[in-house]
Amino acid sequence: xxxxxxxxxxxxxxxxxxxxxxxxxxxxxxxxxxxxxxxxxxxxxxxxxxxxxxxxxxxxxxxxxxxxxxxxxxxxxxxxxxxxxxxxxxxxxxxxxxxxxxxxxxxxxxxxxxxxxxxxxxxxxxxxxxxxxxxxxxxxxxxxxxxxxxxxxxxxxxxxxxxxxxxxxxxxxxxxxxxxxxxxxxxxxxxxxxxxxxxxxxxxxxxxxxxxxxxxxxxxxxxxxxxxxxxxxxxxxxxxxxxxxxxxxxxxxxxxxxxxxxxxxxxxxxxxxxxxxxxxxxxxxxxxxxxxxxxxxxxxxxxxxxxxxxxxxxxxxxxxxxxxxxxxxxxxxxx
Amino acid sequence: xxxxxxxxxxxxxxxxxxxxxxxxxxxxxxxxxxxxxxxxxxxxxxxxxxxxxxxxxxxxxxxxxxxxxxxxxxxxxxxxxxxxxxxxxxxxxxxxxxxxxxxxxxxxxxxxxxxxxxxxxxxxxxxxxxxxxxxxxxxxxxxxxxxxxxxxxxxxxxxxxxxxxxxxxxxxxxxxxxxxxxxxxxxxxxxxxxxxxxxxxxxxxxxxxxxxxxxxxxxxxxxxxxxxxxxxxxxxxxxxxxxxxxxxxxxxxxxxxxxxxxxxxxxxxxxxxxxxxxxxxxxxxxxxxxxxxxxxxxxxxxxxxxxxxxxxxxxxxxxxxxxx
Numbered sequence: 001x002x003x004x005x006x007x008x009x010x011x012x013x014x015x016x017x018x019x020x021x022x023x024x025x026x027x028x029x030x031x032x033x034x035x036x037x038x039x040x041x042x043x044x045x046x047x048x049x050x051x052x053x054x055x056x057x058x059x060x061x062x063x064x065x066x067x068x069x070x071x072x073x074x075x076x077x078x079x080x081x082x083x084x085x086x087x088x089x090x091x092x093x094x095x096x097x098x099x100x101x102x103x104x105x106x107x108x109x110x111x112x113x114x115x116x117x118x119x120x121x122x123x124x125x126x127x128x129x130x131x132x133x134x135x136x137x138x139x140x141x142x143x144x145x146x147x148x149x150x151x152x153x154x155x156x157x158x159x160x161x162x163x164x165x166x167x168x169x170x171x172x173x174x175x176x177x178x179x180x181x182x183x184x185x186x187x188x189x190x191x192x193x194x195x196x197x198x199x200x201x202x203x204x205x206x207x208x209x210x211x212x213x214x215x216x217x218x219x220x221x222x223x224x225x226x227x228x229x230x231x232x233x234x235x236x237x238x239x240x241x242x243x244x245x246x247x248x249x250x251x252x253x254x255x256x257x258x259x260x261x262x263x264x265x266x267x268x269x270x271x272x273x274x275x276x277x278x279x280x281x282x283x284x285x286x287x288x289x290x291x292x293x294x295x296x297x298x299x300x301x302x303x304x305x306x307x308x309x310x311x312x313x314x315x316x317x318x319x320x321x322x323x324x325x326x327x328x329x330x331x332x333x334x335x
Numbered sequence: 336x337x338x339x340x341x342x343x344x345x346x347x348x349x350x351x352x353x354x355x356x357x358x359x360x361x362x363x364x365x366x367x368x369x370x371x372x373x374x375x376x377x378x379x380x381x382x383x384x385x386x387x388x389x390x391x392x393x394x395x396x397x398x399x400x401x402x403x404x405x406x407x408x409x410x411x412x413x414x415x416x417x418x419x420x421x422x423x424x425x426x427x428x429x430x431x432x433x434x435x436x437x438x439x440x441x442x443x444x445x446x447x448x449x450x451x452x453x454x455x456x457x458x459x460x461x462x463x464x465x466x467x468x469x470x471x472x473x474x475x476x477x478x479x480x481x482x483x484x485x486x487x488x489x490x491x492x493x494x495x496x497x498x499x500x501x502x503x504x505x506x507x508x509x510x511x512x513x514x515x516x517x518x519x520x521x522x523x524x525x526x527x528x529x530x531x532x533x534x535x536x537x538x539x540x541x542x543x544x545x546x547x548x549x550x551x552x553x554x555x556x557x558x559x560x561x562x563x564x565x566x567x568x569x570x571x572x573x574x575x576x577x578x579x580x581x582x583x584x585x586x587x588x589x590x591x592x593x594x595x596x597x598x599x600x601x602x603x604x605x606x607x608x609x610x611x612x613x614x615x616x617x618x619x620x621x622x623x624x625x626x627x628x629x630x631x632x633x634x635x636x637x638x639x640x641x642x643x644x645x646x647x648x649x650x651x652x653x654x655x656x657x658x659x
Contacts, residue, residue: 167639304494307497310497323483324480
């Protein structure tokens with residue numbers, strides 16, 4: 001336990017360093033001391049403006065989106081007992097994108113102005129994500145013994161969602177298709193304080209549920225029969241975990257687009273580092289996910305500035321080979 | 336022959352129909368005049384300049400994709416396989432985007448070559464990763480690996496597009512897949528490759544028959560299974576790659592056409608292959624016609640139309656087949 005705590009602490013420090021570097025890096029570089037001073041509100045006025053209005057929203061959004069997606073993936077993998085499950089693999093990300101575009105299409109007037117508050121956007125993302133998640137789970141649920149089939153249903157429904165997205169892009173008011181495409185690919189470049197607050201509150205609201213779920217999730221790792229024998233309401237726990245996973249993914253997608261493979265990669269890395277117990281694995285996954293997206297965003301800004309390469313492209317480039325390895329390694333896929 | 340003739344009639348009827356329908360429907364008389372006359376009337380120009388090229392591209396690309404799908408399914412012994420799903424289209428797409436943006440290739444023949452090369456590379460990559468040479472690699476596993484390879488290649492394509500803002504519009508249009516507003520000259524270098532690859536496959540139809548059985552039978556009959564499988568997949572990649580070079584990535588036609596061909600209760604790939612080509616052309620023409628009406632008065636992207644029709648088929652196939 002002490003080892004785990006020490007590792008979590010180290011990871012937290014690493015994440016803080018990444019966040020400080022991320023906030024400090026840009027067209028004018030700020031050292032960590034100046035960043036911290038500005039965050040405390042004691043820095044120079046220019047530094048404060050740069051940090052609070054330009055850099056912090058983007059970095060914070062990247063970190064929060066990574067944490068939300070990682071938690072979503074960890075919950076999905078536990079609830080479906082499928083090590084390859086993740087929001088992007090199961091079509092949940094694309095379902096959320098359909099919801100967002102549907103919202104933009106039906107709630108815009110002729111001049112492309114929204115007629116309802118933008119705060120409704122995540123609700124529609126959640127609706128789309130829930131719809132597609134339910135479809136995938138209903139179709140794939142019949143084949144419990146066959147984890148790969150569930151994923152293929154996800155792939156098929158993701159293809160359907162992508163087609164709907166393309167159609168909505170054309171008929172809808174998102175006339176700047178290239179911008180929408182960047183958002184769909186997962187991007188935090190246009191982050192605003194509003195987005196950070198929104199995703200932060202989704203994460204904050206999910207925290208108590210996560211704490212309540214930690215013990216039952218540990219019991220769920222046993223096979224369903226023994227879990228049931230211990231008096232665990234298996235279906236309820238699984239349903240709550242799935243609902244939470246869908247909500248977290250929808251929140252992340254509605255503000256940061258489809259950043260892929262973080263939800264797959266981070267839970268596995270967390271399992272390797274912190275073991276299979278729910279509490280440390282979930283905390284570790286959230287920290288790792290945040291570190292991954294923050295790092296990917298930093299990489300994008302350092303390597304491609306002034307071009308805006310979507311973060312999702314970087315996470316896909318890193319995550320896809322890992323998924324291939326996971327899929328094709330010899331031995332038990334249920335590890 | 337029993338099925339080829341009626342199916343050919345269907346394809347011809349669809350082709351003729353596609354000349355008449357659109358935002359401004361034209362009567363048969365106008366179409367006839369446009370085809371054989373020299374008139375400069377707006378309706379005639381639309382038929383001659385827009386609809387005839389679309390029809391020709393749909394015919395060629397659809398047939399190529401249908402055959403590519405049949406070959407892929409036979410070689411991988413997997414009814415759910417399709418060039419678009421296993422990442423072959425994405426490989427061709429990545430190669431073309433690289434060729435256009437990084438190497439500034441303007442020559443259509445060279446571009447076709449790049450697309451074919453990209454498709455072959457993606458196939459080889461998938462083979463290497465998922466061990467497609469072993470029959471023990473489960474069909475679902477192979478498919479998922481292909482999907483992931485496609486995701487990886489699409490990420491590369493995205494970066495390449497964003498790095499080259501000048502060509503972004505063109506690249507995005509090309510990547511959307513479809514037959515409208517594309518240069519018909521692209522068919523010139525592609526058609527010989529398509530016909531050649533399909534012809535070679537047709538002459539070796541017996542190999543396909545044996546390969547589609549099981550490995551033991553194939554080996555007992557003296558067939559070098561792995562070599563044959565690689566050769567067939569290579570032909571499929573050539574067909575799919577050149578199709579992508581012409582019309583951009585179009586998915587699900589390669590999935591649907593072979594199944595429609597098999598549904599006609601024909602045995603033997605020598606007979607299945609022409610049927611798959613005809614069904615591919617018919618599906619492409621139908622999708623192209625539907626694309627004109629789906630979001631009237633706008634034009635829907637072809638890939639969206641094929642996905643809307645293809646995903647239910649994919650779901651049904653997944654539902655029906657025995658576990659991997």
